[in-house]
Amino acid sequence: MKTDAVFKRSFNDALDVLSRLGDGAPLPSEKALSVQLRVSRTTVRKVISTLSARGVVTGSGRERIVHSARGTMWRFPDAETVSASEQVEKRFMEWILRENTRPGAIINELELARQFGVATTGIREFLNRFQRFGLIEKRQNAGWFFKGFTESFALELFEIREFFELRSAIAFAALPAGSPLWAQIEALRDEHLLLLEDIERRYHDFSDLDSRFHRLVNSAAPNRFVDIFYDIITLIFHYHYQWNKRDERQRNEAAVREHIAYIDALLSRNAVVVALACRAHLESAKTTLLRSMSG
Amino acid sequence: MKTDAVFKRSFNDALDVLSRLGDGAPLPSEKALSVQLRVSRTTVRKVISTLSARGVVTGSGRERIVHSARGTMWRFPDAETVSASEQVEKRFMEWILRENTRPGAIINELELARQFGVATTGIREFLNRFQRFGLIEKRQNAGWFFKGFTESFALELFEIREFFELRSAIAFAALPAGSPLWAQIEALRDEHLLLLEDIERRYHDFSDLDSRFHRLVNSAAPNRFVDIFYDIITLIFHYHYQWNKRDERQRNEAAVREHIAYIDALLSRNAVVVALACRAHLESAKTTLLRSMSG
DNA sequence: GGGCAGTTTCTTCTCTATAAAGGACCGTTG
């Protein structure tokens, strides 16, 4: 049976919306809420009827009143607000990146399903999607083969990454002066400066900024295969660094400075300068990843 | 329920093996057959017992005799020897490449399942795997979006292909004189010459040679992401040209000549010459693809 | 008559079930 994670997440989100509206306010229309919560009206109606049952909303039809003071406290646990497939992704990444799963290990769908508490279908579906990241290989009628999150994986990843990033950066530098991307990259530069000022406290915010920066660079010359490749980078880095916090502040601070140098290079519109800054940044990202893997 | 396509394919293959052994020969051991047919002993045993039931094999245990003269004629129809997932792949490719499915079309799992005569699970599994080819996109809880086999798809594909192929070709040319790949590429050159001599009749054989050639070039500097990308090329070309036979002979003959020039360039070990030959080949491959798409 | 809630229909997500295929173990035989 499908889980009701969408409903539970929407319910929690709705509580936030209502508390911002304040006590006694009229409830927005179902349509308005469905737009705001980004779910269908069907789900919104289910949320409203649950809210009504708990007394957080009273009235009926078009005459509904918010009582955010009452029982706004209780929420669904976060664990129940993520769909089964997202759970599988998280647990699987944990399994290969944290638990030092050996290269060459055979992956057993049934065993993983039991371990993760989901049906085998969920595991199969995930593995099929995950295949494209080059960490596992399918053996027809005989399970999956884990190739290993190894040094050679990282080296191959960075070889391609350098190709793609350099290509996009050169294309970016060659953008006409009127391109809206120039304003965006300047804005991103400011965000980097702001982050740097408060790096002691906000160093976790780098990961998001990093992903946005590289995707902006890529958007100078859109190519779906480059985007697909960046999904790998994003996923690997997201999970790997989530569990490898060593030197996180210094690491991120250095990367922010490299980004700024890289952005300045782009703004100079000089291809040679761009290539230098880009390579320098990727080289240090590679070194950082390799070091964190061996440790 | 799982289909028994593996069994049926193995049964047909076994008939070929037996007819080569000739009448009255002793049946090879189960282990030997399982290696030869590339299936498990379990399947081999099922094949043998079916052969026995039909009288093509007599005796029992280690004392079995082949009677290839008897009833060797009957085989399982080819359609029953392909697994459900392979059927889905074929039907789906047909659907998007031949039936001119529109860019922007919404893909409905249930409808495809009915149309293809398989369960929705099979469709979902295929779509999840197929996602990496950049032709479809998933909308959470709301089906799939077909981006279209369009000109921009082809252009993006070839942009990356040129990057990768050039990289591998340069690496190939830089291989040490002692590398076994030199002998392999010379052998492949001879195969090209042979094909060219008989091109009028054998022009269909090019597709396989093409794939082997490019994979050999890539093997000079192995990178799993390059390999993954080549899966896309192989799949797209395989199906697209299977249904676009126009000018096939001329097209393939030209490509064979380009390959030979490209191989000669590699053998010269001069990076500039290699880059020229490589680019020339890819440029004409791109032109050919684009022309066949618009027509 | 445009926006709204009530109703209905259709699709996706996820689980369970089961036959097919893989593979380990074991006693036998040449």
Added chain:
DNA sequence: CAACGGTCCTTTATAGAGAAGAAACTGCCC
């Protein structure tokens, strides 16, 4: 004692079912 076939258990591939969620339809009301 190595290779073989018989037996049995495990795992994968596929069908099928049903709840959750999306979206279209309908009539009401200001």
